[in-house]
Amino acid sequence: MNQRYRNRIELLQGTLDLLILQTLLWGAQHGYGVSQAIRANSGDLLQVDAGSLYPALHRLEKQKWICADWKISENKQEVKVYRLTAAGRKQLMRERSRWEQISDAIGGVLNPGKKESAS
């Protein structure tokens, strides 16, 4: 029944976690805010759908990389706000360097000539 969603989460998992952690580096944010920031910073290219975002947020919270507080918004509403923990910061660094390795590696595969000339 939810097989379709689950596949997509798995596909995006590593990257989505990275994007969320990076977004929270700039400051605490609620779920909608995270999705809007990712969209804006990617020039509207990356749209995170709610079915991936919320499971990811809850999973990261369970892993203690982010934690959540309830705050009162301007229009007097309770809002769940996520922020990065110290462990999350470390995880972000690890994920970034891993992403850079992958990105370099894929870049190398796609442009073999460039890599040779560079070395």
Added chain:
Amino acid sequence: MKLWWLWRKREKELEKEIQHHLQMAASERKERGASFGEAQAEARREFGNVGLVKAVTRDTWGWRWLADLCDDARFGARMLLKNPGFTIVAILSLALGIGATTAVFSVIYGVLVNPYPYANSDRMVHLTGRDAHGNRRFPNLTAPQFEQLRQASCVESSAAMTSWQLTTTEGDLPENVQAVYLTSNSFVHFGVPTLLGRGLLPSDAPEGQDPENVAVLGYQFWQRHYGGDPDIVGKKIQLVHESYEIVGVVRPRFTWGDGEVYLPLKLSADPARTYFPMIRLKPGITRAAANAEFQSLVEQFASETPTHFPEHFRVSIEGLNDHFVADIGGTLYLLLAAVALLLLIGCGNVSILLLARGTARQHELAVRSAIGAESSRILRQLLTEALMLSFTGAVVGVALANSLVKLIVNWLPQFSFPHEAAIDINLPVLLFSVGLALLTGIVFGISPALQSARPDLAQVMQANTRKTTTGVHGRRTHSVLIAGQIALTLLLLAAAGVAMRAFVRMMRVNLGYDPHNTMAVGIPVHDNSYTTWEARRVYFHQLREKAGEMPDVVSAGISTNATPPNNGWEQRFEISGKPMAEQQLARINLISPEYFTVLRIPLLQGRIWDENEMMHGAKLVLINQTMAHQYFPNGEALGSQMRVPELKDEPPFQLAVAGSDSWFEVIGIVADALDDGLQDHIKPALYMPYTISMPQYTQILVRTRVPPLTILRAVREQIHSVDPDQQAARNVRDLDAWITTQPEWEQGHLVASLFAGFAILALALAATGLYSVISYAVGQRTGEFGIRMALGASPKHVLLIVFRSAVVSVTGGVLAGVFLTVALDRVLARWIQGSSLDALILAGVILLLVATSGLSCFIPARRASSVDPTVALRYG
């Protein structure tokens, strides 16, 4: 509960978070100029399926199994309620098995696992051993000997006791009270706190003085005599005209010596006074090491007081429960095996029902599987349903067990289990039944679940939605289950048959005496009264005469130790002029001549001593037929001389006539009467005048015109008129009822009744199982029968088809059962007394099973053969 609350909280928070998301998305769109409705709709569209987002988010919480379990349980409950017939039969099948098993287990737990409340009771032992003839003996010790034993290096703690029957002297008639005298360290030794007040203290028996008049009451006595008065401590009780202050009440499980009052004991240096030692060994001491140390001590003691110890006495100490384990352990485990069989049969039944229903549910399961349920998920769902059944069964079962336990405790042989045992449904027993429920749920649930969890999608979906054909595999599982049930039922029925036959034979045994309208009233003689041979002889004679005067009494006699069917003291005897055989033992009975009239035991040869001879303690003896045949095969018994060397004078306890261990002349032979229990064998017996040796106890034996117990009070009044302090022993029964207190009778009764009950239940369960399978199969094949009948098959033909389908499994079951029964015959014969399988029982059992099976098949078969072909074809 807390978990549920936490779950609700997170559920609410998620809802708020999502609502906030939607709101923000909508308000942003409104700012960009969309209308309210458009903005809302757009936000929702972008968000997607709210329920689904919630579901996948919840998955990350890691509690999904719990939510699934709740769903499964809810669904399972609906399914079970929808099929009440199925549910009731399944739950009853399980409840009977679980209830019976729980009940028997609680008896085993109470009697064999945790029988004693005393501290470190596993290290408490009795000083016992065997005499030269292998008889179990409990030697008592004098005070100095006890002190020496206490210092032994293997002994951690030791206390001494003695017991006697006292009377209350407050009411109109004296009432018998079992008094246990304990040394003042005893309550520390036992390590059980009292219920009210205090136990006995060292200050109750100060050095060099007589003990204080204080008493600790037994729980039962406190309940019976004082109605459980909570303010009893500080009140007085009169025992044989002495006033005792009640200082405490023991707990219900403290029943050492079956005491009704516990009084302080002061050890006396008099070598004629002996005491029973209670011993706790140090940790880590082996029985062998303790035996060795005690053996050397006992050998030394025996050289000091040779009469207190049997010759060639070998010490072999026993734990408190050893004797009971030997007595009843096997019987209890046999019963456990029986109820385990019943439980297995019940499980088989539920398996069959579940399989049949699983086939009917194949369509539902196929749909589930088609829309994405994994087979492990379906398996879990089906197992949840099975466990719901088994746990409901366990709840009903435990309720049933409660009454069954009471029944078994009532039927347990009175002196074959420790009276300290608390036999009820307690925590360990409940844990056991929970475990049992879990186990049975898995046992009966797993195979149907495995079969149903992997439906063959294409086949099921294409087939008719209402009826699907059972695969050969399913039918084979059914046959095996039915055959198994029948085999186990046959085993139980055969065991029940054997046990019942043994019991019936015991009830029909030729007693050799007439127990109707007779009773024996026990007379415990008080300490320091009638202390000479002369006085005691006259006293017993007066008691007998007073009882004999009563209008409702036909005849009255004295029988010190001769209440049949298990009577007399077993002693070595000698025959003048004949060499003594290795095991030359006889039952010595001390009686007055009326004994034979009261019990209607005929005199075969010679004569009985007369009253004058008896009052003078004439050395004349009668023998029974067995003795005559065994030792005087040529008929030379009359006139020969016999002696019993152990028959000695031991004042103040045993008052014997001068020369009691010298030669007696045999003057008559009486017919055999049972003297060694209800099994057929009779031991050689000697009957002597009671005046030869008089202990501090005798019995008045009366034959009455009316039911004996109705004149018991009148007899007690007659006794009272001779000696106002003289009580009668409690629990007087007539001799008919006395037979039913014999351990072999009680054991036979217990085993035969319970086995018969369990076997009938097993038969009912097996019949239900067979009936369900056949009805189910008939239901599945209605269409086929319709076609057959439309093509000209007669109803009789259809009937035969149905029967044939059952014949294989029933025959297989019967054969397997016969095999099992014959194989286990030896085990059975060991634990059910005097039993062995015979062809008659086996044939009867097979007949009963086949008839019951036939009946269970006949009802559904009739239904199949009476089906209207047109109806069957249209709706089948």
